[in-house]
Amino acid sequence: MANRITLSFVLASAMKIAVVLATSLLLAQSAPPRQFDVASVKVDKKGGGTTRRIDRQDLTYLNITLGEFIQMAYDVKGYQISGPDWVVNNASSDRYDVVAKTNAPVGERELREMLVPLLAERFHLAVHRETRIIPVYLLVVDKSGPKFKEGDGGDTSVFPDPSTGGARYRNYPMGALAGMLSAIPSTGRPVLDRTGLTGRYTFTVNLFRTPAGLSPADEKRALFNSETPAFTALQEDLGLKLTPDRASIEMLVVDRADRVPTED
Numbered sequence: 001m002a003n004r005i006t007l008s009f010v011l012a013s014a015m016k017i018a019v020v021l022a023t024s025l026l027l028a029q030s031a032p033p034r035q036f037d038v039a040s041v042k043v044d045k046k047g048g049g050t051t052r053r054i055d056r057q058d059l060t061y062l063n064i065t066l067g068e069f070i071q072m073a074y075d076v077k078g079y080q081i082s083g084p085d086w087v088v089n090n091a092s093s094d095r096y097d098v099v100a101k102t103n104a105p106v107g108e109r110e111l112r113e114m115l116v117p118l119l120a121e122r123f124h125l126a127v128h129r130e131t132r133i134i135p136v137y138l139l140v141v142d143k144s145g146p147k148f149k150e151g152d153g154g155d156t157s158v159f160p161d162p163s164t165g166g167a168r169y170r171n172y173p174m175g176a177l178a179g180m181l182s183a184i185p186s187t188g189r190p191v192l193d194r195t196g197l198t199g200r201y202t203f204t205v206n207l208f209r210t211p212a213g214l215s216p217a218d219e220k221r222a223l224f225n226s227e228t229p230a231f232t233a234l235q236e237d238l239g240l241k242l243t244p245d246r247a248s249i250e251m252l253v254v255d256r257a258d259r260v261p262t263e264d
Contacts, residue, residue, distance in 0.1 A: 036114050039100040041122040041261050054112075056105035062097045065090065066123065066257060069098065073115035074127070076252050079182050079190040082132075083254030090183065094259060122261040125254070132251050137187055137242040138194040139178045139234075146195075147239035148203035156200065166206025173200050181242070184208075186230050192247060195240065205237045 036059075044063045051062035061069070067088045070081055078090065086094045100118065102111070119125040151171030159168045169177075178193040186208075209229035234240045 034106075034110065034114055035117050036100040037103045039118055039122075040098070040264050041118065042097045042263050043260060044095040044097045054108060056107070056111070057102050059098065059100045059111055059115075062099075063095045064098070065092045065095055066119075066125075067092070069096070069115055069119060070125070070127070070252065070254070072112045073119055074252055075109075075112070076250075077179060077182060077190070080249060080251050081254065082251050083257065086259060087254055087257055096261065122263075124256060124258045124262075126256040127252050127254055130251055130253055131248055133246055133248050134190070136190045136192055136245055136247045136249070137181070138245050139174065139181065139191050140194050140241060140243055141196070142235055142239045142241045144239050146197065146201075147237065148201045151200045151202040153200075161204050161206075162212060164204060164206050165210045165212035166204060168202075168204045170202045171200040172202065174198075181207075181230060184230060187242065190247075190249060191242065203238060205233055207233045209233060 046063065048063065050064060051060060052064070053060040065087070067078060067081055067083075067090070070076070070087070071078055078088070081088050086092050098115075098118075100114070102114070106114075154171050156172055156176070157170045158172070159170075160166075161168045174195045174197045175193045178191040181187050181191040182189075207230045209232070231242055234242065
């Protein structure tokens, strides 16, 4: 009898716990995402440079593509977004100003996630996720080995190097290098880090073989007009190379987006 009472008590307790867990899960799933307390969304009409500023209560991004806002909101890379050219093209002339605030401080990740309901409200943005097998490049170490050394453990930074026309990369991870290579026209496909190098490294390289002394505008044009210099510089200067392959990539597919957002 005592065993039956104990067993019944255990089963009843387990059922109560299961109900509580299921209810908590449903509440978590149904809870709406936190939203900005004040937000301004407008088509950028000024042009010129871009502004990217974010802190614990404010987000100010000016002259930015919708694709970049989607990357921030959904924590994906640019190559993971499939949609209209005006959305995904980094050089798109369709650009927007977003200034948003919260009444209380939050973490940067949560601030970025607040863009999800804002984009849905103002752009009527609708997306879904799916996995696709697509062409990629693998960033690997060449047979000669890497031609750079470990960083000093300080902050990651990139500074122009006027003497070479390239840049000085300090304490730079290979994953970040792969991400940057994914965004340039001369690769034209995602680049996945397969170097096996897990540290942070310091090196100077002119990936695009642009001449020294160019103005920022001319340098940008040279970068987008380059064809294969990144491949050459990677191998000759850094001891790395890109090898073609195919990989399964989770994609964020844009089902709908209004080109002109609902403004304030």
